[in-house]
Amino acid sequence: MGAVRFGVDDLVNLRFAISPLWETVASLQASEDPGRHAVHLPWIKKALALRHDGELARCLEPLRTALAGFEPPPPRCPLAEIEEELALAGVPSEVGDAVLAWWRAAVRPYWPRIRAVLEADVVHRTRQLAEDGIQEVFAHLHPTLRWTEDRLVSVDLPPGEWGLDGGGITLVPTAFATRCRLLPGRGPTPPCVLYPARAVGTLWERRGTADEGLARLLGRSRARVLADTSSPATTTQLAARTGLSLGAVSQHLAVLRDAGLVTSHRYRREVHYTASGMGLALLGRRTG
Template sequence: MTEIRFGAGDVAAIRFAVSPLGETIGSLRALTDPGHHPLHLDWIRAARPLAEDLATELAPLLDLVRADQVPIGLTPPPACPLADLEEELATASASPGPELPPLIAAVRAWWRAAVQPHWPQMRAVLEADIGYRARQLAEDGFETLLDRLHPSLSWAGDRLVADDGQTDTLDVRGHGLPLTPSVFAGHRVLLPVAGAPRPHVVYPARAVGTLWERGHQAADGLARLIGRSRARLLAHTTSPASTTQLAARTGLSLGAVSQHLAVLRDGGLVAAHRYRREVLYSVTDLGTALLGRD
């Protein structure tokens, strides 16, 4: 088994983060091994022609993905909760290794072709998972959080133990431990390899089966109460989102989203908070109650 050891202050530095770069690499794993990713078969069928169009550019990266030999430098731990791809690629570019520039170019091309068009839905699933884990942490503490993160993981006093058939021992060494939900992790946890300068853990996000559903179906009663567009918009704020993201998720115009959000906010159904350069909207307890969700 693999053990990840924590120092006295490391547990307090555990954090969650979303990684567009990690999901882009993960999507290539799904593409090359569809049998282990049945929930993504529709996406895989649509992505195959895109991969054929980019065959020359993707070839070196696909070879490494198939051999499970993606360089550590290409998968750095996300530096902030909602990193964007270019920020992560800038970090990867700073890693030593002459092989990285063509791989980074391949990642960028694949992201634009096959992942970015679906990123709003993917990010919604990932952020919803983080919201669930945050509530679990607040209610039950770190030990329960880590014990329930995945069936193969357990907390053992001062270390996180993974029943993965390996015999590695990793040390957080004061860096904290980013926990990164993934829609493409399948059923397994992805642990850092021995020697990784900054360990992080990638685990399967909850509710990945909802990813390719064709939108949220607002309850008829709520739709009659506040209008179908507002009910649909409210359903999409169960994970924090900007007006641009909500427009992409719902198909509404930016102007319509802004107008509906103003009404929902005045009614106490959504709240707004600023993160970096974005204003993110999320459903309140009252809005959650109206949606009929726990």
């Protein structure tokens, strides 16, 4: 059992971030243990096929050897680039090359949908923080975490008690983790708590499969847009998925939002659209 002790300044300096480096390393670990990551099986099948490629397999060997002891640094900003994170990690060049090779082959092609799920989680937690306070945020991050007086306590945290010393902490949602994890701070970068993101179960859902009845009700293009909002997506992402123009997607989203079938949330400069409970019900999917 471990605990992180918060002071007043630490509560003020609560941040959120997303780490493509962590997702890349964690995704390789997931591909090596498919039984623990059944939610990712559609992706893992493709990842295992990639790993059979001789050249990629040779490139990955240094990373696989170092994997057990490799600990990425905590991210410094919400939208860090993987190259920036690798530079801060200070890893041997062959390990860095292996990370980038796996990122380009197995993660980057799916990064827009992974990032959309992670950003939607951040939007949800940020709104929860504003409306209900930090205790509610910590209470709902993961069942193993609990807030006690001025401490965050969990069996997933390192044994003993960690003091933050006023620098705060960063909360990092992750798609490829089943438990929480604490990454110690490095220099001016505060420590972070990695936690499983919400709605990861929607990540690999097949898109664009709205049935004929829904297509007749809404129109084929509008039904397709609705189907593609089963996980959070921006207008640009929806246009790429559906093949429709940005203008057409925007018009369909406006109608769907007015009908209560999608909701929208702004994160930094982007607006993400997600099917509402009513929209998911029309698509025949669970809303839990």
